[in-house]
Structures are given as structure tokens and as C-alpha cells.
Amino acid sequence: MQDYQKEKLAKLIVDLVKDKIYQPMKAKEMAMLLGIPKPERRDFQEVLDRLVSTGKIGISQKGRYGRTENFTHVGTFIANQRGFGFVSLEGHEDEDDIFIPADFTGDALDGDRVRIIITRNPDSSHRSEGHVTQILEHANKEIIGIYRKQKSFGFVEPDNQRILKDIFIPQGKDMRAVNGHKVVVKVVNYGDAKHKPEGVITEILGHVNDPGVDILSIVRAYGLPEEFPKEIMKAAENVPDTVPEEALAQRSAHDFRDLITVTIDGEDAKDLDDAISLTYDEASKIYTLYVHIADVSHYVTEHSLIDQEALNRGTSVYLTDRVIPMLPRVLCNGICSLNEDEDRLTLSCIMKIDENGKIIDHEICESVIHSNKRMTYNGVHSVLTGAELTNGEDLETYLPYRDMLFRMYELSKLLRNRRHERGGIDFDFPETRIILDDKGKVTEILPYIRNEAHMLIEDFMLAANETVAEDFFWQQMPFVYRVHERPDPEKFEALGRAIENFGHFIRIRDEESIRPKEVQKLLESIEGKPEEPIVKTMTLRSMKQARYSTECSGHFGLAAKYYCHFTSPIRRYPDLQIHRIIKEDLRGELKGKRLSHYHSLLPGVAERSSTLERRADEAERETDKLKECEWMQHHLDEEFDGIVSGLTNYGIYVQLSNTVEGMVSLRLMDYDYFVFYEDKYELVGERTGRVYRLGDKVRVRAIRADKLTRTIDFQLIRDEEDCYGDIW
Numbered sequence: 001m002q003d004y005q006k007e008k009l010a011k012l013i014v015d016l017v018k019d020k021i022y023q024p025m026k027a028k029e030m031a032m033l034l035g036i037p038k039p040e041r042r043d044f045q046e047v048l049d050r051l052v053s054t055g056k057i058g059i060s061q062k063g064r065y066g067r068t069e070n071f072t073h074v075g076t077f078i079a080n081q082r083g084f085g086f087v088s089l090e091g092h093e094d095e096d097d098i099f100i101p102a103d104f105t106g107d108a109l110d111g112d113r114v115r116i117i118i119t120r121n122p123d124s125s126h127r128s129e130g131h132v133t134q135i136l137e138h139a140n141k142e143i144i145g146i147y148r149k150q151k152s153f154g155f156v157e158p159d160n161q162r163i164l165k166d167i168f169i170p171q172g173k174d175m176r177a178v179n180g181h182k183v184v185v186k187v188v189n190y191g192d193a194k195h196k197p198e199g200v201i202t203e204i205l206g207h208v209n210d211p212g213v214d215i216l217s218i219v220r221a222y223g224l225p226e227e228f229p230k231e232i233m234k235a236a237e238n239v240p241d242t243v244p245e246e247a248l249a250q251r252s253a254h255d256f257r258d259l260i261t262v263t264i265d266g267e268d269a270k271d272l273d274d275a276i277s278l279t280y281d282e283a284s285k286i287y288t289l290y291v292h293i294a295d296v297s298h299y300v301t302e303h304s305l306i307d308q309e310a311l312n313r314g315t316s317v318y319l320t321d322r323v324i325p326m327l328p329r330v331l332c333n334g335i336c337s338l339n340e341d342e343d344r345l346t347l348s349c350i351m352k353i354d355e356n357g358k359i360i361d362h363e364i365c366e367s368v369i370h371s372n373k374r375m376t377y378n379g380v381h382s383v384l385t386g387a388e389l390t391n392g393e394d395l396e397t398y399l400p401y402r403d404m405l406f407r408m409y410e411l412s413k414l415l416r417n418r419r420h421e422r423g424g425i426d427f428d429f430p431e432t433r434i435i436l437d438d439k440g441k442v443t444e445i446l447p448y449i450r451n452e453a454h455m456l457i458e459d460f461m462l463a464a465n466e467t468v469a470e471d472f473f474w475q476q477m478p479f480v481y482r483v484h485e486r487p488d489p490e491k492f493e494a495l496g497r498a499i500e501n502f503g504h505f506i507r508i509r510d511e512e513s514i515r516p517k518e519v520q521k522l523l524e525s526i527e528g529k530p531e532e533p534i535v536k537t538m539t540l541r542s543m544k545q546a547r548y549s550t551e552c553s554g555h556f557g558l559a560a561k562y563y564c565h566f567t568s569p570i571r572r573y574p575d576l577q578i579h580r581i582i583k584e585d586l587r588g589e590l591k592g593k594r595l596s597h598y599h600s601l602l603p604g605v606a607e608r609s610s611t612l613e614r615r616a617d618e619a620e621r622e623t624d625k626l627k628e629c630e631w632m633q634h635h636l637d638e639e640f641d642g643i644v645s646g647l648t649n650y651g652i653y654v655q656l657s658n659t660v661e662g663m664v665s666l667r668l669m670d671y672d673y674f675v676f677y678e679d680k681y682e683l684v685g686e687r688t689g690r691v692y693r694l695g696d697k698v699r700v701r702a703i704r705a706d707k708l709t710r711t712i713d714f715q716l717i718r719d720e721e722d723c724y725g726d727i728w
Helices: 003-018 027-034 038-053 213-221 230-237 246-249 305-313 328-335 375-385 395-422 452-475 491-500 516-525 532-541 571-588 593-633 717-728
Strands: 072-079 085-089 098-100 113-120 127-135 142-149 154-158 165-171 181-189 200-209 263-267 274-281 286-294 343-353 357-371 373-376 432-437 442-448 481-483 547-549 637-649 651-656 661-665 673-677 681-683 691-693 695-706 711-714
Touching: 003 027, 003 038, 003 532, 027 038, 027 593, 038 072, 038 113, 072 098, 072 127, 098 113, 142 165, 142 200, 142 213, 154 442, 165 181, 181 213, 200 213, 200 357, 213 274, 230 305, 230 328, 246 357, 263 375, 263 452, 274 395, 274 452, 286 357, 286 395, 286 452, 305 571, 305 593, 343 395, 343 452, 357 452, 357 571, 373 375, 375 395, 375 452, 395 452, 395 516, 432 593, 442 593, 481 593, 491 532, 532 637, 547 593, 593 695, 593 711, 637 691, 661 695, 691 711
Parallel strands: 098 127, 165 200, 263 373, 661 711
Antiparallel strands: 072 085, 072 113, 085 098, 113 127, 142 154, 142 181, 154 165, 181 200, 263 274, 274 286, 286 343, 343 357, 432 442, 481 547, 637 651, 637 695, 651 661, 673 681, 681 691, 695 711
């Protein structure tokens, strides 16, 4: 087909799709309609592709061609430091993001809500591609960054490395900031292809090297609320600091103050929202487990000022050097906290459990308790295992509860075994524990390992969460559930290919064949092996993210049909929300208008809580990365043992024993030409034949740590010497 024929065909196609009676169709159907002979179909497809890429016609994700305006999509732009980006489509969160080439981002900034057209559908080697056609909403109303002063003006370099343009600050709009100040910029003009965005400095956080400014910058960047407004604090201070007598009298039928009750938390915890009691009947061999949860809803009533603020916060945020609470501290550390030797209002989930760990009966009630002892995880661990107690507690104070603790430990193992039998997955990742000095500087980074006491409390809380969720599911009440959907088959197929390198397998036939039990078998097969942490991480990344929903679709990771978050109303809004529903149901008030009210309210609460939870998780990860970089800056040129935790076509990720992770760039491995084989998850040197796989032990030297980009760079030691020896 000659060029002039292609141009004529292009005009014919454009006129066709603009016809009012035209219905979108696939390329083959259009070719037949236009009478294109088979030998010219390749040229025909070339013309179609050119028309799509120039935006003259559109293409759906199912490969149908039509008017451009009919095939636009809306989503969130996710920028990459190298200029290109991706768009996560609204309503298609479970699908792969759309790749946006660098020349077609339409000047969108990271996080912007954009409209795009699809220019190429996915195939075996490429994902869908698109062009940004319109910016619908700018996400970055304020930007945090470092001020760089010029002669009469300045620029702000954004902390967010995915915002690829500096912000121009005109003369007189800098609040007299100096070089190196961390500042907050209000963006007044987002610029275009030829002009940088323009802004006004509204706040100076401090110098980049001032203590606490680094994490304060993250707090501001994520829009985390810090101080409570004065009217909220005043409302909180008006809440009584002791339980009113009339409230105690109303709960006389479930007054558990004579029942031995304890709390088990970390040494530094102040907001104690769960307590436990246990009795055992020798004759019937029945355990009666009481999980008592702080009745926050008694003090934080619906639509009150404190409630609105809690909904806006969604969750407490635990950063390295501070906690940003969901509720004012006067409440979460005071009347709402199940403090030792204090009467407290609670919601109790009372479960009858047989010797096989099966919950055979339960009751949910409004109650009152009196905590006998405030225990710590390390204290209980010491009692159960005989391990030395090093946190300064007096172990003698635990002895009156020793028998009860062992009985609790016995029950927790029964519950865990039963959960294991149905396929419940336990990743048991070591968390990072970052220790700071009084100036906020990192002194040490350690893995934070769960002990028997952590697992005991986890087992009891899981049992209560499942019991409450099942109760309200069968009542068919409006409710907020915690759901974790089945993983995508494509991601699990990729996981299956990757773990074959370690000699492990996971059976996948179709979506229905992906069962928790299969994942559990995989994790058991790697237990104690060098590749265990890597395969665990890969498996976790192949799963979907848990979220809140008004639909009870089950929890894949726990292999649970019914699950909710009931046990932490001090720090999670969904827990507080369902407490109100539970209490109204217990009082017979959940009918008519109240049912309609919750049916209307809860979808928004679930969606907002999921979003705010993700924001908190991301901010927590950012602060950890920041402090890991700070720690590594004091250990440059030192050598460490680690394991290969990730492989890409540009480098090797290495994780140290204290959980800190960095990257060895292939640019520093110039003694060979390394090729990344994605299907095998291998990095192979073409000259030396050296192969790197996930889980390999390596020794590295720390050469660079950047707090701004949150990156750590390593250089291989042992292999560098070995490879040079092989070559020369």
C-alpha cells in the first residue's frame, strides 16, 4: 500500500468512526466492512495504530476502535523519576496500570487526577500504553521541599522525588527563607511544558539539619493532622475522667470487675484498648475466653466534634519519633484506656471454646471491667519461657497470674492450630525497630521479633474479630468488614515461576485453585531455609491489599469467611464505627431509620478508612526508610553480610540482618556484562557465568546513603574480587 493510499485510508477510517450510527468494532471487523483485502491487512493495522497514537481515533481495553471521546479513561497519575509514568484507572484498581511515555504525560504531576486515551493494548511483552489528554484535578496543592535561593528569586526542590519540576518562588514570596530551609509551598500556577510551576512559601519548618525537621516534612507531605483544634481539645477535656455511677449500674448484668483481668501490651504503650480474662471448666473441658474492648463509643458519640475529627484522621499513625493519635491523648491514654486498677466501660466478646479450639458459643455485651495488672509482652514471654527479663519489671508481680497465663498460652495454641488446619497464612515478618536518642538521631536498628505473648494476644483478638463479624453477617445488619480478596492468577503465576528457582512449587490451575492452604504449604516448605525471607516477601507482594468493605467477602490470608476489626477502637475508626452498631443492636434500636442511616453511611466510612490506612502505612514506611538512610550515613565504607532480596535489570537489592535494604547498581559491576532473566529471576554475567539469585548470601560495602531520595547504595565485595580473579 502506497503512502497516498494510506492517507486516503486514514481519512476513510476517521470519517467512519465519526458517523453517528457507527458502533465500536475490532480491527478485523472494520477491515471487512471497508473491504480491505487480506494482503493489505498489515498496512491497515499500521494506519489504525498511527491514528490511535495521534489521538484521532480511540481504542478500548478490549481492542475495539471508535471515537476518541468514547474511549477516554480517568485515573491517578503516578510519576517515575525517569520521566515516564503510569495511570491507575478508577474502578479498575485490580488491573495493571497504564504506561504513559515521557513525551505524553501532558505535564501531569504525581498524584494528579487525569483523563487519558489508550494508545496500545497489552500483549505478551508490553502493558497497555496511553497519553494524558487532560488534567482534571491537581493533587499537589502544597509541596514540601528544600529552598534554594538565587539572586532575587528562588526555587524549591520537592522532597517527593516523583515531582520532577522545581517550584519557582518569585521575589518577595519566600518568607525570607535561606538556603537549606525546609519549607511548605502553596502552588499558585502549575506551569506547562516551557514553564516551571510557581508557588508561595507559606511556612518554614526549619533547617534541613535541625532535629525532627526530617520527619515533620513527611508529616506535612502526607497531610497528616498534627495538633487537635482547640474546640476538639475542649470537648475532650469535658469528658469525665472516671466512669459515671449510672453507667456502671446500667451494666450490672455484665459486671466483670470481680473477674481476673489483665492487659498485655508493649512497654511504651499508653492507649490500652484490649484486656483479657479466662476461666476453664475441668469437668466439661470448656474454656471461657473474655475479650474486653474499650467502649470508646460511650465517650465519642456519633457526629460529635471528636467523632468528626476521628473520621477525618481514620487511624493513629505510628512514626519513628512520634505518634499522631486518632483521638486526643486525654481520652486515649485516660478514660478510654483500660488502665490498671481502674473501672472501665467495655464491649466484651465472650467465647466458649472446646478442647479442639472450636468456638461453640458466644455472647457480645456491654460490660464493665477492672484491670488487675498491666502486663508487657516481654514480661509474659519471660513467664512462659523462663527467658531472662531485661526491661526492669519485677517478675514477682506476675506470679499470682502464672497459672492463668499458661492456660491462656494453651488456648492460644489450640486456636492457632485450628486456624492453621483451615489454611490460615502466617508470614511472621520481623518488623524494624529503630532506636533514637533524645535528639531524634538513630542509634541502632534491630529486627523486632514477635514472641509467644504477641502471638497469644493476636490469637485472642483474631478469634473475637471473626466471632463478631460472623454474628452480624448472619443477622444481615449493615456492618464494616475487613476483607482480603483472592490474589490475581497472573501474579501467582509469576510467583510460581520465580520460586521454581529455589526448587519450590505452587499449584495454580485457575483463579478458584488459588487457596490459602496452597500458600501455607509453600511457606512451610521454605521454613528455616536461606530463601525463606525472600520467598515470603515475594508471596506477600503477589497478594491483594486488605481493605474495609460493607460486603463480607472473606479474608484470604486468614482463610476466614467472616472477619472485621473490632478490637482497636482507640486507634482505628472502623472499630469505633461498628461498636456503635453493636450497641444499638444490643439495645434493640437498630431498625427503620437507623438501618437506612447505616446503609447510607457505611460505604463512605469503609472507603475513607481504607484510603487513610494506606496513607498512614506509606508515611510510616517513609519515616523508616529515612531513618535507615540516616543510620547508614554513619556507617559508610563499612562492610556487611546480607542476602539478595531483589533483582532487576539495573541492579541487585541486598537486605542486611537488621532489615535495612540497599541496592548494588549494575554500573558498579562493570567487570562483567550482566543480563537479567525475568522468567527465572536470575542475573547472569555473560563473561564469567556468575549467577545471582534471590536468597544468595553476599558481602557488601556501604558507599552512599541519601535521606532525600531514601536510597542506600552498596558495592559488592567478595564477588568483585572473585570475578576480577576469573577475568584476569
